[in-house]
Amino acid sequence: MALEIRNASVIYPAQAGRAPVEALSNINLDVDEHDFVVALGASGCGKSTLLNLIAGFLSPSTGKIVLDGSDVAGPGADRSVVFQKHALLPWLNVRDNVAFGLKLQGKGSAADAVADRFIALLGLSGFEKSPVYALSGGMQQRVGIARALTCDPKILLMDEPLGALDALTRERAQELILKIWKDTGKTVFLITHSVEEALFMGTKLIVMSPRPGRITYRFDLPFSRRFLDGVPARQVKASREFIELREEVLRIIFADEEQVA
Ligand SMILES: Nc1ncnc2c1ncn2[C@@H]1O[C@H](COP(=O)(O)OP(=O)(O)OP(=O)(O)O)[C@@H](O)[C@H]1O
Numbered sequence: 001m002a003l004e005i006r007n008a009s010v011i012y013p014a015q016a017g018r019a020p021v022e023a024l025s026n027i028n029l030d031v032d033e034h035d036f037v038v039a040l041g042a043s044g045c046g047k048s049t050l051l052n053l054i055a056g057f058l059s060p061s062t063g064k065i066v067l068d069g070s071d072v073a074g075p076g077a078d079r080s081v082v083f084q085k086h087a088l089l090p091w092l093n094v095r096d097n098v099a100f101g102l103k104l105q106g107k108g109s110a111a112d113a114v115a116d117r118f119i120a121l122l123g124l125s126g127f128e129k130s131p132v133y134a135l136s137g138g139m140q141q142r143v144g145i146a147r148a149l150t151c152d153p154k155i156l157l158m159d160e161p162l163g164a165l166d167a168l169t170r171e172r173a174q175e176l177i178l179k180i181w182k183d184t185g186k187t188v189f190l191i192t193h194s195v196e197e198a199l200f201m202g203t204k205l206i207v208m209s210p211r212p213g214r215i216t217y218r219f220d221l222p223f224s225r226r227f228l229d230g231v232p233a234r235q236v237k238a239s240r241e242f243i244e245l246r247e248e249v250l251r252i253i254f255a256d257e258e259q260v261a
Pocket residue numbers: 012013021022023041042043044045046047048049050213
């Protein structure tokens with residue numbers, strides 16, 4: 001799997017007497033198989049617009065998005081999206097929610113078995129028949145991730161998936177997502193507002209700036225691999241290297257926030 005974004009820009013047309021918005025300007029990004037790319041940046045810098053381009057929900061005004069040699073021309077089963085609001089179907093139980101995408105693709109006979117495998121991977125065994133409204137927020141978000149994984153996407157796109165969780169649940173979910181990333185070998189593109197989450201989870205970090213939205217900094221990150229090699233998460237996050245980079249990235253983002261304010 002290789003994703004290439006070449007000179008992509010997005011201009012939202014003028015609305016209600018306002019000027020057009022250059023949400024993304026000249027974005028270039030290479031994502032290799034099994035990369036875990038994290039996008040971070042001040043509000044309005046175009047993170048969701050970039051995710052929507054990769055998902056195919058939006059077409060670039062200029063430039064192109066290429067996935068495995070083919071231009072992205074719309075949404076497809078090779079890309080799954082997990083949103084902050086998980087968009088589960090409240091009248092269905094956990095298994096039926098997780099199997100939903102496969103059944104839509106006409107793979108009904110195998111769907112339940114595949115769903116149960118991902119339900120187990122996300123630590124939800126025993127809840128297959130529970131209605132989703134009866135689950136905690138953290139469990140519902142895990143159902144959403146299981147559902148996205150059942151379709152076996154080439155790339156998993158996540159827009160602030162853990163933003164609504166309390167601090168402890170969020171840390172546990174970060175660790176779980178990293179273990180699943182390792183086990184499944186998926187390629188991940190994740191948006192977050194948390195600098196600590198970005199540094200801990202990503203293998204590649206892009207920092208974006210607004211007006212127009214563009215990539216201003218890129219970092220290769222070693223921290224998730226250290227955690228997966230057995231170093232406890234808190235120890236990784238408390239290391240001097242992690243804290244120094246966290247402060248550097250925070251300075252970049254605060255400078256952008258002040259310019260916008
Ligand atoms: N449909 C739209 N029409 C017009 N402008 C839009 C539209 N969607 C987003 N924008 C504008 O484009 C810019 C980028 O928005 P986007 O939501 O991609 O940023 P973001 O970095 O994801 O923001 P946040 O962190 O607040 O979610 C912002 O100025 C936003 O107001």
